Amino acid sequence: EMYTSLLNVKQAVRVERKLIDYLRTYIDHELDRLEDIKRFYAKVSNLHTELYKGPAVTMANPLVAFTLIKRLHSEWLNVVYSNEALENLQALRSSYEEEEADLPNLEDLQGAAKGLMRLQDVYALQVSSLVRGRFQRVTNGESVDVYMPAVSVQLSGDDCFLVGKVAYEQEDYYHSVQWLEESARLFRGAGEEWSPENEGTLEDALDHLAFSHFKTGNVSYALSLSQELLHHNPMNGRVLQNVKKYEKLLVAAGPPRGTGLTRPSSSFLRTRDTYERLCRTRGSQRRHFANPQLFCDYFTNNNPALILMPAEREVVSLQPYVVLYHDFVTDTEAEDIKSLAQPGLRRSVVAAGEKQATADYRISKSAWLKGSAQSIVGKLDQRISLLTGLNVKHPYGEYLQVVNYGIGGHYEPHFDHATSPSSPVFKLKTGNRVATFMIYLSPVEAGGSTAFIYANFSVPVVEKAAIFWWNLHRNGEGNDDTLHAGCPVLIGDKWVANKWIHEYGQEFQHCCSLNPQE
Ligand SMILES: O=C(O)CCC(=O)C(=O)O
Ligand SMILES: [Fe+2]
Incomplete structure (x- = not known):
C-alpha cells in the first residue's frame, strides 16, 4: 500500500535507482555481446571479400580448407546457439526479482490512478491539462492555473490508458471516457512506433473508449471509434460484431439522444458539493472583520507557564468553537515526531461498526506514539494541557496519532467523536472524544485544507500550527457542526498529528451542562 503514504512513494525512488543500475549492467553486457558478434561477422565477411575471390585456388591451401570446415561445423553453431543473451536477461531478471518485495503492486497502481481522478474531481481539474503536466480548471470558459508546479511531467498515451482502464474496470465510464480520449489522442500522435514498456496500444485505447461511449449512450461515437480500430486491425472479430450491433442500434433509435456523462455517485453525495467548494477555495474562512467575536490574541490561559511564552491564538469559528494556535511546534519537533512515527506507519483505518477497517474515503498511513513524560511527545502533551486546560494523559487522552497522506490522500467528511455506542472509541472506557487537537507537522503546497462542512469554512494547512x-x-451530545474533512492533497507531503481528548478526566476542567446549546 505504497500509494497511501507519500513517505513510501519517496522510498520507491531508491528502488528505481537500483533498477537503473541493473539495466545499465545489462546494456553493457549486451553491447559486449553484440561487439563480439559484429567481430565474428566482420571476420567471416572479410574472408569472403578478400581471400575467397578465386575459390579453387584458395581451397588448395589445407589451412584455409580446415578453417572453413571448422567454422561451419562449430563457430557458426556457437554463435547462433549462444546462451549469452539469455544469461544476460536472466541476470537482469534475478536482480529485478530481488527488489520485488519493494515494488508497488497492482493495488498501488490502481490506488494512485484513483488518487489522480479524485484530484481531478475535487479540484475540477481538466484532464487535457493534467496530461500536459498542468493543474488547470475552466472558469468562465478560460483555463486558469490552480497551481504551477516547479517541475512539469507530461503523461504518455499509455499512462492515460492505465488511468482510463482503472476507471473502466470499475464501470466508471465518466472518468474512463475522459482519460481514454486523451490516451487515444496521444497514441495517434505517437504513430505506429512501438515501445517495449507500454501496457496498451492505440487499438486497446480505442476498444475501451468505444465501449465506454456505448455505455454512456453515445452509440454513434462508439461506432466511429470502432471503425477507426478496424482500420488498424480489420480482422478483429469482436469489434466487427460490435460495429454491426451499433449500426443496428442507430437505425432503430433514430436521432441521437443526449449523452449521460455524470460522475459516479458516492456515499456522501449530500455534502459533496459543499466539501469540494470548501476544498477548492483557500479563502473560504469567514472574514474576521465580519464578526468581531473572531479575533487573534496572545493567549496565556492565565497559566504562569504561558506568561513568558504566550500562544498566538486565532479564533476561527464560534459554532463550532475552532481555534488555531500558531507556531505550536518548532521545525525540529515536527521533524522529530515524523521520524519517530515512520517505522510504525500503517494504513489508516476508520470505525466500521465495532471494528476498524480500511476505506477509500481515508487514504493515509498513521502511527500511534506513546512517549514518556520526558520525550518530545510528553512535552507536546504538556503544552496541549496548558493551552486547553484539559487532562490529556492516557487514557483520558489517546496516544498521539501521526498521519501521513498519500497520492491524492484525503479523509472525507466525518466526525471524530463516536456516533454509535458500539464504536471502538469507547474501548478506553473514558467516554467519547470531547475535543480534537490536531497539529500540522508539514506545509502543503496545494490542497489538503481541513474543511468544516456544515459550518461552511475551511482552514488551509498552516505549518507548525x-x-x-x-x-x-457540554451535555455530552455530539455537535453535528463539527462534521469535517481533510481535503485531498494536490501537491505536497501532508503530515498531521491528532490528539483526541476524552470526556472523563476533565470533570474539573470542562464542566458539563444540561443545556444542549453549550
Ligand atoms: O488532515 C486533516 O486536515 C483532517 C484529519 C482528520 O480529520 C482526522 O484525522 O480525523
Ligand atoms: Fe477528523
Whole structure:
C-alpha cells in the first residue's frame, strides 16, 4: 500500500535507482555481446571479400580448407546457439526479482490512478491539462492555473490508458471516457512506433473508449471509434460484431439522444458539493472583520507557564468553537515526531461498526506514539494541557496519532467523536472524544485544507500550527457542526498529528451542562 503514504512513494525512488543500475549492467553486457558478434561477422565477411575471390585456388591451401570446415561445423553453431543473451536477461531478471518485495503492486497502481481522478474531481481539474503536466480548471470558459508546479511531467498515451482502464474496470465510464480520449489522442500522435514498456496500444485505447461511449449512450461515437480500430486491425472479430450491433442500434433509435456523462455517485453525495467548494477555495474562512467575536490574541490561559511564552491564538469559528494556535511546534519537533512515527506507519483505518477497517474515503498511513513524560511527545502533551486546560494523559487522552497522506490522500467528511455506542472509541472506557487537537507537522503546497462542512469554512494547512475544537456539546451530545474533512492533497507531503481528548478526566476542567446549546 505504497500509494497511501507519500513517505513510501519517496522510498520507491531508491528502488528505481537500483533498477537503473541493473539495466545499465545489462546494456553493457549486451553491447559486449553484440561487439563480439559484429567481430565474428566482420571476420567471416572479410574472408569472403578478400581471400575467397578465386575459390579453387584458395581451397588448395589445407589451412584455409580446415578453417572453413571448422567454422561451419562449430563457430557458426556457437554463435547462433549462444546462451549469452539469455544469461544476460536472466541476470537482469534475478536482480529485478530481488527488489520485488519493494515494488508497488497492482493495488498501488490502481490506488494512485484513483488518487489522480479524485484530484481531478475535487479540484475540477481538466484532464487535457493534467496530461500536459498542468493543474488547470475552466472558469468562465478560460483555463486558469490552480497551481504551477516547479517541475512539469507530461503523461504518455499509455499512462492515460492505465488511468482510463482503472476507471473502466470499475464501470466508471465518466472518468474512463475522459482519460481514454486523451490516451487515444496521444497514441495517434505517437504513430505506429512501438515501445517495449507500454501496457496498451492505440487499438486497446480505442476498444475501451468505444465501449465506454456505448455505455454512456453515445452509440454513434462508439461506432466511429470502432471503425477507426478496424482500420488498424480489420480482422478483429469482436469489434466487427460490435460495429454491426451499433449500426443496428442507430437505425432503430433514430436521432441521437443526449449523452449521460455524470460522475459516479458516492456515499456522501449530500455534502459533496459543499466539501469540494470548501476544498477548492483557500479563502473560504469567514472574514474576521465580519464578526468581531473572531479575533487573534496572545493567549496565556492565565497559566504562569504561558506568561513568558504566550500562544498566538486565532479564533476561527464560534459554532463550532475552532481555534488555531500558531507556531505550536518548532521545525525540529515536527521533524522529530515524523521520524519517530515512520517505522510504525500503517494504513489508516476508520470505525466500521465495532471494528476498524480500511476505506477509500481515508487514504493515509498513521502511527500511534506513546512517549514518556520526558520525550518530545510528553512535552507536546504538556503544552496541549496548558493551552486547553484539559487532562490529556492516557487514557483520558489517546496516544498521539501521526498521519501521513498519500497520492491524492484525503479523509472525507466525518466526525471524530463516536456516533454509535458500539464504536471502538469507547474501548478506553473514558467516554467519547470531547475535543480534537490536531497539529500540522508539514506545509502543503496545494490542497489538503481541513474543511468544516456544515459550518461552511475551511482552514488551509498552516505549518507548525495546531487546530483545536470541541466535538461534543457540554451535555455530552455530539455537535453535528463539527462534521469535517481533510481535503485531498494536490501537491505536497501532508503530515498531521491528532490528539483526541476524552470526556472523563476533565470533570474539573470542562464542566458539563444540561443545556444542549453549550
Ligand atoms: O488532515 C486533516 O486536515 C483532517 C484529519 C482528520 O480529520 C482526522 O484525522 O480525523
Ligand atoms: Fe477528523
